[in-house]
């Protein structure tokens with residue numbers, strides 16, 4: 001149903017179209033607002049601003065719903081693989097068996113890293129953060145694979161997407177091995193996408209890695225849960241940088257840089273650091289809850305709160321169950337899981353967290369899961385980045401195919417000094 005909203009400015013009435021999405025979300029179309037009224041809107045952090053129309057991911061933050069291309073994330077986590085979910089996000093439909101086999105073949109064919117790229121790795125300082133390295137290396141891929149999709153040919157574009165999905169996984173494992181000073185393990189055509197990653201991370205000539213199908217499945221779920229989340233900070237970075245029509249590698253590299261931040265993907269590392277601190281200080285979460293509530297203290301409870309979810313993050317619920325499952329399978333206990341549960345219990349009964357609608361998000365339990373798999377702390381956000389790649393790629397693809405595409409260029413309300421004259425330095429006292 002087409003409708004309009006009326007806006008009255010200085011006694012004059014303007015009509016704004018109201019547009020509606022397939023799930024009933026409504027928005028005011030303000031694209032002609034400045035032209036018609038001379039005014040712009042001001043929305044710090046874009047909390048009320050839709051930057052695009054998208055058919056990839058739907059989320060309802062009040063009801064705790066997340067769907068990729070219409071399919072609930074819970075169903076994908078239970079029945080799909082990361083590979084299949086990546087295909088769904090990028091192509092819009094679940095693949096046939098033949099399409100999935102072709103996709104797997106392409107992932108395998110493009111999994112090797114150009115030998116010359118290794119010298120890049122070796123020149124990063126040993127203590128460099130893997131997210132900084134990954135962002136640089138992905139940008140570097142452009143120099144090694146310059147034949148980017150300029151002619152918009154489907155096969156060529158698919159090769160670039162597959163190359164990224166496959167090589168980023170290899171680069172991540174490679175950076176870990178190099179940081180240890182160990183021999184790099186090559187990808188194997190015998191292994192699936194997730195099994196290959198675990199093997200490249202943990203296989204060694206002195207301790208061959210035994211693939212455990214339950215852990216492979218758990219990693220599939222972990223990456224499915226991270227695969228897309230509509231217009232979050234890093235995805236918006238990919239779309240914004242991509243809107244200048246830079247190449248895909250540069251846009252993804254910007255997304256990786258944005259994801260690194262502790263308020264975004266970096267939260268999975270920050271959560272475990274926080275839980276470890278609580279543990280080291282005797283295990284009582286109360287002082288941390290008190291700090292999080294204290295407005296004079298910048299400390300925040302990491303892994304809590306979300307811009308969109310004002311209830312449980314559906315991914316967090318799956319993640320919590322996965323932690324317990326994997327630890328059981330490995331016959332291991334993690335004291336940080338007990339601390340996390342205690343912290344969650346206390347926070348969810350506290351009026352501050354209730355009034356602010358602050359619930360555990362995906363990152364609250366994901367770090368504990370990654371620890372159980374043996375992933376080192378500084379690689380946690382890299383694991384998030386590998387998972388988010390299909391989302392970044394599909395959002396970039398959707399944006400360049402969008403007939404309404406525009407260079408992203410927000411405006412501002414200037415609050416600096418009014419016009420004044422230049423004063424030569426010698427006249428300044």
Ligand code: ACO
Pocket residue numbers: 045262263264265267292293299300301302303304305306307308356358361362363
């Ligand atoms: N601990 C304590 N207070 C919090 C927290 C938190 N984790 N999160 C939000 N608040 C409070 C704020 O202090 C603010 O309080 P006030 O209104 O009384 O001043 C209120 O809740 C709203 O906070 P904003 O920062 O305006 O909310 P926003 O939507 O911008 O924040 C964010 C979302 C950044 C995720 C925030 O909740 C946060 O910093 N969480 C911790 C970091 C984190 O876990 N990030 C991962 C997010 S999920 C992801 O990227 C995969």
